[in-house]
Amino acid sequence: MTIEFKHVSYLWDEAQAATMAGDEVALLIYRSNLLGADLRLTNYGGGNTSCKAMAPDPLTGVPTEVMWVKGSGGDLGTLKRSGLAALYTDRLRSLQQIYKGISMEDEMVELFNHCIYDLHSKAPSIDTPLHGFLPFKHIDHLHPDAAIAIAAAKDGRKITEELFGGSIGWVDWQRPGFDLGLQLQQCLADNPGIRGIMLGSHGLFTWGDTAYESYINTLEVVERCAEYLQQHTGRSKPVFGGQKMKAMPREERLAKAALLAPVLRGYCSSHTRMIGHFTDDEKVLEFINSNDLDRLAPLGTSCPDHFLRTKISPLVLKDTTDLAPQFEAYRAMYTEYYNTCKHANSPAMRDPNPVVILIPGMGMFTFAKDKQTARVASEFYINAINVMRGAEAISSYTALPRQEAFNIEYWLLEEAKLQRMPRPRALSGRIALVTGSAGGIGKAIARKFAAEGAVVVISDNDAGRLDTAKAAFAKEFGRDVSAGEVLDVTDPATIEKTFNLAALAFGGIDIIVNCAGLSISKPIEEHTAQDWDLLYDVLVKGQFLVTQAAVDVMRKQGFGGDVLNIVSKNALVSGPNNAGYGSAKAAQLHLSRLNAAELGKDNIRVNVVNPDAVISDSHIWSGAWAEGRAKAYGITVEELPAYYAKRTLLNQVILPEDIANACYAFVGGLLDKSTGNVLNVDGGVAMAFVR
Incomplete structure (x- = not known):
């Protein structure tokens, strides 16, 4: 059976x-993954689902009802059994007997631990009682834009009653927690037979007696909300009051955004080094170019999930030439918000810089501790735009009151969650561009940096090899850790294109590794002028051009950076058949x-790593260079690795990973006061000792 939506x-x-x-738990996971796969139903990490089923008590063997519910953190689209919390339903409900009111709200979370059925399950989230106090076997709590648009409308309650004929209940805004679970319970008691509950400014609860019934019920309710919004959008008034200005042509706005990104990153990183994300999505452009931008943007978002990831409100940049006063004004606004709303036990004020930056005519930047968080913040603000668009079409949009927003942002339970986050890795918040990184040494360096927390731009002049490397990085590290571009270091146009990619994908550049190279080994009488020019264009001019472009970006950011040049033992050692390459x-x-x-x-550090005879996965060693070196030493190509190892003091074969480790030593934090240095990674070649 196929149902059309x-x-x-x-x-x-x-x-x-x-x-x-x-297997009700398996069906819960299946349903959750389907719901999470459609961002029109819920956003990344948002919402939660549950099921109740009978299971044997592990101590008595007596069947007892257990509730499985999405635990704290995680995402519905990728939810697995390990992401569920399992609790005794009767014990959870018995907590109502000791609840003494809102002042005890946070204390109740600790008591959830006394209700745990599966001791290996995920920690229960704050939404656990919202599922536990409702009697239904399967329950979905989602944040669909279409439903929140109604929930955040000034006349949301009335619209909900009229649209669903009383079959959907309503509970006014309240911070998630134990008491909200009681409110849902009471709403159902007052409205028996309803198929769901709308939470003011927040989201939607729907349910069913089976996983499928709950799934279909959810889809039907959201479909009806979306259809209602579509019928009303643009009918009585233009969307967002009509367009105040036109967007720049796409090529122009991307070029200007790439130039602006490092400057914005510098301002947003005054407290913590940030990673950026840019979008010029049509929904964003419609909002930022509208007459209503100035009225709606300062209101902020309504749904707590949106708000936690996008801050109290965005920074709207009206002038991209004089940024300092606008950032100072935003920080002052945020400081006033904190000081006005804080409680005696509130955590210290966090970073006062904006997360979301809106630039009319251009697009939206978001900045956060890592790429995934920045991207998700962007997605959430687009959710918020959808909510404002819908609410304005049917009524008028209402945001969370600032005190309520503060109580969510600086909630002690939220602070405790932040404190439990793992410490950032050494290169977290850093952006690295490695030339020649589709294989060999360059790929090993990029992998090492990604493993240590950096985001990386991989590049190569071989498009096929680059595509293979991009796929490998995406599989190993996920979608948010790497980007790739074809780069010929002798071509300024491709250099500019690659740096623009770094700016738009991540916000700028912190680390440049000049690793792209080639080698030609010939006796002087066979060496041609073309050979000479090619070596100097790629190795010397290429290093100069890429470094020059990197310095321009680093200066815009204002917090320095690292340039690492992968050179060679041959920079210091004279040998036969090597005039062009060695010089x-x-x-x-x-x-x-x-x-x-x-x-x-x-504060830009420039250091050198000198490898020697790194043969593994190397373009250089796959062709004429290996043959030339073998000829120079009077051996076969197959004998080269052992030959090079035996001539070193340590009798070691040098691998790409050894060079990557040396690069990490320079940028990992322990050598921040080191510049102009040379680190040999050659197994020990006495002639290459730096004197």
């Missing part, structure tokens, strides 16, 4: 669900010293 996706597969018949490597080494001397005033 216009505004939500029906994804239920009867054959797949039939394989889980009788170009020497030029790279001295250019590094010159740059270190010049850029120290900008």
Whole structure:
């Protein structure tokens, strides 16, 4: 059976669900993943679902009702059994006997632990009683934009009653917790037979006696809300009061956004180093170019999930040439908000910089501790735009009162959750661009940096090899850790394109690794002028051009950076058949010293790693270079690895990962006061000792 919906996706597969018949928890996971797969139903990390079923008591073996509910944190779209909390339903409900009112609200969360059925399950979330105090076997609590638009409308309660004919209940805004669970329980008692409850400014509760009934009920309610909004949008008044201005042509706005991103990142990183995200989504442009922007943007969001990720309100930049006063005004506004709303036991004020920055005509930037958080903040603000759009179409939009918003943002339980977060890794908040990183040394460096918390821009002049590397990085690290672009270090146009990608994807650049290279080994009589020019263009000019572009970005950000140049033992050691390559490597080494001397005033460190004979996964060693070096030493290509190892003091084969570790040593935090240095990673070649 296929059911048609216009505004939500029906994804239920009867054959797949039939394989889980009788396993209510499996069906809960299945339903949750389907709901989480449609962002029109709920946003990333938002909402929660539950089921109640009989299970044997582990001590007595007597069947008892257990509730499985999405635990604290996590995401419905990727939810697994390990992400569920399992509680004795009767014990959870018995907590009502000791509840003494709102003043005891936070204390009740500790008592959830006395209700745990599965000792290995996820910690229960604050929404646990909202599911436990309702009698239904399967329950969905979601944050659909269409439903929140009605919930956040000035006449939301009246609209809900009229739209659903009394079949959907209403509970006014209240912070999630034990007491809100009691409010839902009372709403059902006062309105027996309802199919769901709208939470003012917050979201939607729906349910069913089976997983499928709950799923269909949820889809039907959200579909009806969305259809109602569509029927009214633009009918009595233009959307957002009509357009005040037009967006720049797309190519122009992307180019300007790329230039602006590092400057914004610098301002937003005055407290903590941030990663950025840019979007010029049509919904964003419609909002930021509208007549109602100035009225609606300062109101902030309504749904707590939106608010926690986007802050009290966005910064609207009317002028991109004089940024300092606008950021100062925002920080002053946030400080006043904190001081006005804080309680005696409130946590200390957090970073006063904006998360969301709206630029009319251009688009929206979001900045956060990592790329995923910045991207999700962007998605949540688009959710908020959808909510404002819908609420304004049917009534007028109402945001959370500032005190209520503060009580969510600085909730002691939210603070405790933040304190439990793992410590950031050494390169968290850092953006690295590695040239020649689709294989060999460059790929190993990019992988090391990503593993240590950085976001990385991988680049290569071989498009096919780059596509393979991009896929490998996405599989290993996820969608938010890397981006890739074809880069020819001798071509200023591709350099500009790659740096623009870094700016739009992440906000700027902190670390540049000049690793792109090639090698030619020939006797002097066979060396051509073309060979010479190619070596110097790629190795020396390429290093200069990429560094020059990086310095421009780093200066805009204002907090320094790192330039790492992968040179070679050959910069220091003379050998046969190596005039072009060896002299170009020497030029790279001295250019590094010159740059270190010049850029120290900008707190930009320039250091060198000198590898030798890194053969694994290397383009250089797969062709004529290996043949040339073997010929020079009178051995076969196959004998090269052992030959190079035996000539070192440590008798070691050098791997790409060894070079990556050396690079990490320079940028990982322990050598922040080091510049102009050379680190040999060659197994010990006495002739290459820096004297």
